[in-house]
Amino acid sequence: MKRFVGFIKKEFYHILRDYRSLLILIGMPVVQILIFGFAISNDIKDAKIAILDNSKDEITQKLTQKILSSGYFILEKNISGTGDIENSFKQGKVKQVIIFENDFGKKLKKEGRASVQIISDASDPNTANILVNYTNAIISSFQMEMMKSQVIPFQIIPEVKLFYNPEMKSVFMFIPGTITLLLMLVSAMMTSISIAREKELGTMEVLLVSPLKPIQIIAGKVVPYILLSFINAVTILLLGYFVFNMPFNGSLTLLLSECLLFLIVALSLGIFISTFANNQLTAMIASMLGLMLPTILLSGFIFPIENMPGWLQVICNITPAKWFLIIIKSIMLKGIGLKYIIKENLVLIGMIMFFIAMSVKKFKVRLE
Amino acid sequence: MLYALSPVQIIEVKNLFKKFGSFTANDDLTFDVKQGEIFGFLGANGAGKTTAIKILCGLSKPTSGEVKVAGFDVYTQTENIKKNIGYMSQKFSLYEDLTVTENIRFYAGIYGISRKEIKERTNILVEKLHLESVKDTLIKSLPLGWKQKLAFSVAIFHEPKIVFLDEPTSGVDPITRRQFWEMIYEAANNDMTVFVTTHYLDEAEYCNRVSIMVDGRIDALDSPKNLKEKYNAENMNEVFLKLARK
Structure with missing residues (x-):
């Protein structure tokens, strides 16, 4: 010993x-x-985006507001034509471009459907994925809010609860x-x-x-x-x-x-x-x-x-x-x-x- | 060089074989070493010297044959063998980031020498080697020759019956080598058996007896004087060359 x-x-x-x-x-x-x-950190805040709004009506304004007020995105610039999309990415600042089609609001009211295009910079796939998910979530919640004013026959509202790490902090x-x-x-x-x-x-x-x-x-x-x-x-x-x-x-x-x-x-x-x-x-x-x-x-x-x-x-x-x-x-x-x-x-x-x-x-x- | 052969055989090897697969590293070795003898173990690289030393130190088991070291059997009594031998390799094996006294204390400690005895004998040793001024200096800042002397003193600090020296003088200048051999003589005079391998054939002349290994076999074993006569050679170098070219 x-x-x-x-x-x-x-x-x-x-x-x-x-x-x-x-x-x-x-x-x-x-x-x-x-x-x-x-x-x-996998949590993304203040990602820079560009918006191409071909419609410029009340609804696109509201949706844009909602997206920007989420805290995940910051508006880098408004662009006016499809030609600018690639340029914005190439300059490297913008991570995502959101494009509203022509007559977005009108189509939504008349036909019940309108499309918004989300283009993401997938040179960093993880970030792109997360940003797309964020945007999707914001758009669907916007949809839900709009539907409140209408009477719909049935509705499924998922209530999500995240056990053990409710804020999904990556540091955990x-x-x-x-x-x-x-x-x-x-x-x-x-x-x-x-x-x-x-x-x-x-x-x-x-x-x-x-x-x-x-x-x-x-x-x-x-x-x-x-x-x-x-x-x-x-x-x-x-x-x-x-x-x-x-x-x-x-x-x-x-x-x-x-x-x-x-x-x-x-x-x-x-x-x-x-x-x-x-x-x-x-x-x-x-x-x-x-x-x-x-x-x-x-x-x-x-x-x-x-x-x-x-x-x-x-x-x-x-x-x-x-x-x-x-x-x-x-x-x-x-x-x-x-x-x-x-x-x-x-x-x-x-x-x-x-x-x-x-x-x-x-x-x-x-x-x- | 006169010496009386001691009757006590401290190492006895009979028909030792060591095989690694189809390769025979030690091929039917038979020799003995007497107490207090300086026994030179010579051979070219790959001749099987290291394998034999490992067996004698209890690190490796022979394939067949009888081997006794300090009276203990290498198959069953390696514990006892280890207590009775010292070992020093060409790397000197001191810890570079420990001081002179810490190295002595450590190695003496693993041989179970009491703390009090270590302390007393460390002082004597440090004085004898003239290392008083550097006893608290890290080994890495000492010159090679000092390290070598210290390594030898540490290897025999626990007063073993036999000390194995594996090319102890590699890379050391001739004067230091000479001084080192004086230390070996002193140990042998105190009845310690010295088993030494070397590359320098002039050093073989300092041994009482020399064995020369070629391809796993011992081709010659006698005093340097007899060997030179037998092979009609001027010096041990010639003896070695004649044997190797045979």
């Missing part, structure tokens, strides 16, 4: 003396959460996502790098020749990073709670235990990487490509898994981050208890056992 304590002490010397890495380790979560929280997505990403990166990347460093410097040989058992060496390398990653997780949770008002509906103990479980998954992955990476660079690249990209792209953090093709969904299933993201969102937003996330927990535990078994196997092969 005394040997082990000495080992951990040495490990902390490494971490504390490499103050640049330490700064990144501690600073990265703070910077990342602030960037994700404030800068990256990013905080769980960022915790996942950081726990993965710090734990897996840093452990794999620090084990690879011992190999590169030749100190690993000396440790293996010493009476320390391999399990003690690995545990000694891992324990300091468990501590650091845990501090990171708590920092992000605090930031989420105090800066972004992220709700904590579930049990804090459960949440922290799940963080610890995911940490161990990440660490076992880091150990696995270090069994084949013989230098720090390989370890870093393997962790970056092998862990960071799947964690961002395939975990449901940014892109919804349901929309992916079937074969990709299978790959998502072997991404540990996917399961942890489900767990952490369920606990924080839905406030549910352990019994609803048993499957996800079992998957993570299975992954730990798999990576440890693989590492031990590789380790033995190397020795023989």
